[in-house]
Amino acid sequence: MKVVLQDLVKKYPASDSIAVNHVDLTIADSELIVFLGPSGCGKTTTMRMIAGLETPDGGKIFIGERDVTYVAPKDRRVAMVFQNFSMYPSMTVYENIAFPLQALKRSKAEIDQLVREAAELVGVSALLKRGVRQVSGGEAQRVSLARAMVRRPEVFLMDEPLSSLDAKLRVQMRTEIKRLHQETRSTMVFVTHDQEEAMTLGDRIVVMSQGKVQQVGTPHEVFFDPYNLFVATFVGTPGMNLFDGVIQQSGDTLCVDLQGYMQPIPERFRATLNAKTPTPVKWGIRPEGIRFVDATDPNSLAGQIEIIESLGSRQLVFVRSGDKLFSVIVDSLHPVRQGENCHLHFDETRIHLFEAQNGRSLTQRG
Ligand SMILES: Nc1ncnc2c1ncn2[C@@H]1O[C@H](COP(=O)(O)OP(=O)(O)O)[C@@H](O)[C@H]1O
Ligand SMILES: [Mg+2]
Structure with missing residues (x-):
């Protein structure tokens, strides 16, 4: 599904600055797009507005041709994975993945099939019977991906999902997410402050600073042809x-x-x-x-x-x-x-x- 952000604005009452400042962006169907920028630049807020967890102060959001600006999160067919993913500790891996479907009152057979497919995709089929306390950090993150995927979202939002993992696992999970994207071809928005992660993952990168989009381009474009000094200095290590x-x-x-x-x-x-x-x-x-x-x-x-x-x-x-x-x-x-x-x-x-x-x-x- 295509996602269009039109002149999107968000200002939190408690804050003097504008969190998201007139953002225009078209995310293509089946694209893996990365929001990149320093802490506080408005990545999470933009994503939460796409998910319907925040209401914009201005502008519009379209998913496909549908204006979803004021549509409830549950009616958007959007799934979100957070940095600090939470699981139900007393449940098994299977039950954790099945949970969102039970809330949707699907049949037992249908739930079983969807859970097994999602588990297969992220490589946790062998862990389904385990309690979530008995899996490693990387496995838990895969389970949370499966739980987000199980509802077959049209748009998949991931907010720094790898930042709590150690360096080696992070690099490995990057490849897994890329593979997951190739297999599902769902539209994915991935948020990170890590320019290397953005460069390796994204079909395109949206570089943000202070609530504004600084440049939208392929990893090659933002690296070799930065639009301004901010992009030139934020992308690439060692720096320009x-x-x-x-x-x-x-x-x-x-x-x-x-x-x-x-x-x-x-x-x-x-x-x-x-x-x-x-x-x-x-x-x-x-x-x-x-x-x-x-x-x-x-x-x-x-x-x-x-x-x-x-x-x-x-x-x-x-x-x-x-x-x-x-x-x-x-x-x-x-x-x-x-x-x-x-x-x-x-x-x-x-x-x-x-x-x-x-x-x-x-x-x-x-
Ligand atoms: N609930 C909130 N109340 C007030 N200000 C907020 C809230 N959430 C975020 N902000 C502010 O909005 C700006 C953007 O934050 P955020 O979208 O979380 O940035 P990022 O995800 O890029 O780190 C920051 O200045 C932040 O302090
Ligand atoms: Mg954030």
């Missing part, structure tokens, strides 16, 4: 290198003056970025967009290697040049030594420029 600079003409070429080092601006942006007067910008490049080159390379910046951190197959190298510190990611086989002099080359296609005033990207393609 960012420095103050000034766009100005240097001979025949439009450049960014990084306090002395003149970096040519990518050809394709030169026409749109006229610089009759020097324009202050933020200049950015991801650590993966920087290479070590020979001193003879004319387009390079001299520096000195300060710190080297191993990332396994790759290494993170911090290079100082004047008052600037660059983080550079290179293959671990690339020889680097602490204290050594080096030269950095910036991949022109991976340079970002942002308006100094409002953070809007000047180099975004979309």
